[in-house]
Amino acid sequence: MVGAMEIYQLTPKINCKKCGLPTCMAFAVALLAKEKNIEDCTPLLEPKYEAKLKKLREVMAPLASASETGLIIHDEKCYGCGNCVVACPVNVANDPRGSAIGLGPKSDKVILMVEDGVVKCLNPKECRRFGPNRIMCNLCTSTCPSKAIEFV
């Protein structure tokens, strides 16, 4: 999955501040966190950066399906084992009689649940990774046996 450094390499690297951020590196991080759009970098739209813009759009394309917390689910890789559903600390706290003890979720506040054999992200706003005070929790992705879910 693409990282901030890779995105930075595709910015103009002139730190012009036109996007409202102090550096192009800060812009790359904001782009990855979906706080900024590619179009916010006006110099990048100039003809001399055409190749970089094209490449940047290419690397950013897979991120379009990511949730607000940056979670990407690769349906084709998912076993539907539910490890992430049971391991997620928010699921455990919100659903003590369901996913906390290994059963299917019984609360509508869970973040992850398995539908038709594939995991689905339901309430990304409940995730510890959501919002400005986020915690970089990765229990769902680290317990996945097939790397079917990942964070950008």
Next chain:
Amino acid sequence: MAVCTGCSLLCDDIEVTLESGRIARTKNLCRKGLGRFRSLYSERASPRADGSEVDVGDAISRAAEILSGAKRPLLFGWSNSTLEAQQAGIALARKLGGVIDDTSSFCQGPLMELVIRGQMPTGTLDDVRNFGDTLIYWGSDPTSSHPRHMSRFSYFPRGEKLQKGFEEDRTAFAVDVRESPTAKIVADGYFQIPPGGDAEFIEAILSVLDGKMPKVQDKKRMISFVTTLKKAKMGFIFPGLGLVYSLKDRLDLFSQLVARLNEGVPFRVIPMVGHYNMRGFNQTLFEQTGGINQVSFADGEARRGQENGIISALDSCDAALVVGSDPVSSLPAAFARKLAKIPVVVMDPHRNLTADLARVVIPTALSGLEAGGAALRMDGVRVELAPVVEGASPSDAEVLARIREVV
């Protein structure tokens, strides 16, 4: 809530949404279970006798004719049938004076026998969730074979005495010849052994328990592993086919290890049964005959012996009834060829290779989805199955009862 019969975990928390009598959406089903549910609508068997399409009644009559005409009929399969069907099957074998055997004959049979006879300490999966703080997946890969094993019962869930689940309260190990997805999850707890190296690994654990140096693996790591086992409050071993096939006739070594571990702490064994009701068949046959598989009812008396296992019986049997199994794809070609030489009757919800060569095919309902009944989970807990949709075919138990009436 529906019960999934995709594997021997018999998950009973499946939510199914029907649209016009068909399954439209499911919740909590793993991909393996979803495959089982979706198989309702693919490659269903149709009644056939001697190469032509017939109705179910004619197929049953022809099957009864073949079975009653045989001197030593083999009744094989059973692991994908309900307890009721298995009882009907045993009654039919008794009436025919035939041989009855199931897939455990070349699967977990030897280990399951020890468990059912009470010679191997065992427990339930609910005990694992509530109390199992030290787990060993040995020659098994639940992530691939029983996808919800780790999330529903063994490693990840919080239990009565293990409120912090896998994060702090549980320690898991995997012993395998390759780094399976399960081995990747347990990460540092993975021990790679060479194929056939299980006996040496057991001996190494026994050496450490005796205060000697292990001969295989990293010494420090083995000592730390055995120390963790000794400190367990309740340990569970989940042996798979990898262990059973590797030890072959040295299974007593494994029994010795379990007995030795049990001197200090309770250590239980739950074999990783594949088919959803293999344990049910073993238990039912054991209660009725004293043998878990490979039983012959010739001369009206139940006798158990290897000559009644499918591998040997294929040489002596002159007809076969295969129920819910596909031995032609699971057995080596040399044995499958023997099956092709005798008249075969297949009872199965789906078309398969054995059905393709069978003389008679009787389509049956998909148990747990189209037909109800009961089954035993891999740990011996009885789970009731209720039909989810309406099917056109009769259940295994109904067909077997009708055959029994005629023969």
